[in-house]
């Protein structure tokens with residue numbers, strides 16, 4: 213295998229795309245070439261990388277020739293349009309959209325949880341939903357020691373989950389409200405500044421929104437636990453870029469708080485943040501820009517002898533999206549997994 217790789221970022225101008233650029237630079241990913249792709253709207257724009265300005269190209273036929281790895285973060289329809297073409301051109305696609313996550317032929321990978329799943333890829337590997345990644349990193353180390361039977365989560369999701377334009381919209385709304393004006397809404401259905409609302413993804417006939425069902429189905433797939441009971445309430449809150457989650461875990465037997473704390477203090481990708489004297493626990497402000505998921509407020513559930521409560525904050529753009537994707541790319545390189553095990557669409 214070559215020692216450096218030709219990488220393309222599809223959606224390079226977006227919130228996750230720009231973070232991907234920064235991570236590839238700061239983590240010194242072995243690159244021989246970097247291609248920045250976005251929509252025709254961004255043609256001619258440049259983005260900084262390693263002291264140079266790289267030109268953004270509109271994605272098109274031929275964009276994926278001579279590319280080893282595509283990091284895609286341009287939305288589900290764009291991924292559906294281009295991912296198979298990129299694979300046909302010889303690239304492995306690490307896709308941040310929801311387009312392929314539940315496809316049984318596509319591994320859904322959180323490197324701290326199920327790195328082995330990456331080996332079965334057929335050209336596409338899916339990056340899970342941000343809230344699911346953050347929850348998985350915190351819950352998996354406990355689940356490995358004693359299987360969790362039921363997870364009940366409530367999320368506090370930042371504007372960044374809806375993209376760079378949504379973050380700008382929230383800032384403009386805050387300014388408008390402070391100026392006594394009516395806030396404008398284009399990306400979000402309602403004003404987010406000084407407000408919150410249940411996640412506005414489509415609702416199913418049981419009353420769960422798509423985001424909540426992603427937490428249910430993707431966690432089951434990542435954990436390899438199809439019967440795991442998961443329920444979630446997802447809420448958008450006026451925070452710029454880190455998500456928080458309140459998580460209730462039910463085990464088959466009591467799980468001591470001391471043991472949970474010990475496990476999480478050593479778990480990869482987790483930083484335990486707890487100062488009970490100072491009432492100091494994970495906060496989105498402090499999670500912003502950090503690689504680790506901050507976990508704390510671990511306590512016995514007073515309503516259930518086998519229950520634990522915990523609280524986390526994690527950078528949605530970083531571990532919730534871009535960092536997880538770059539870690540998958542690093543895993544493919546380290547384990548020599550760039551060649552698909554079986555071509556996508558093959559029957560075996």
Ligand code: A2P
Nearest residue numbers: 223224225226227250251253254286290375376
């Ligand atoms: P562009 O900036 O040209 O619109 P975010 O999630 O922050 O909103 O970013 C979405 C990213 O996906 C941007 O880089 C955006 O590019 C890109 N994108 C959106 N639609 C398309 C498309 N049809 N083809 C290629 N890139 C797209």
